[in-house]
Amino acid sequence: MLFMVIEKFRDQNVKAVYRHFRDKGRMMPEGLTFVGSWVTADVGRCFQLMECDDVTLLQRWVAEWSAVVEFEIVPVVPGKDTAAALAGQL
Template identity: 35%
Template sequence: MLYMEISSWEPQNRDKILEHFKEIKVPAGITIVNQWVDLTGSRYFILYECDDAEAFAAFNLPWSDVCYIESVPVMESTKFMSLMSKK
């Protein structure tokens, strides 16, 4: 399943966030599709594939002390429309 995550943080946590990025380890079971940084600051977007709840938790838990994470399961719109048209 694909997940779009939006991570946001308080400006005072910027240095902690930078340290986390330097040490990021992507667990087995996570395939990163792409990543983006909000140039106005304090947000990060990542699109990744994951079908393993343990990998999902291992990927997100280390960030819980420095940022807020909103995870949204997503699907390409053409695939979604194809599925819906079959109903």
């Protein structure tokens, strides 16, 4: 499954987040795949697309970052898959 991970940097402290990344890496458990990330222009939030089959892997990863980041995790599917699923109803 794909998950859009919305990260809000605690206290707007982007430097703390990037220091944490520099010092410890992404710290993802085996089976959790990083797809890509985008940071807002005001460097207050990051949107990451992650992939895994076991949501507990996301929970373990979030626990590693919770000191510097607040998370919202949204299961997502590609728009083309949604269009295919709805095609018979359109």
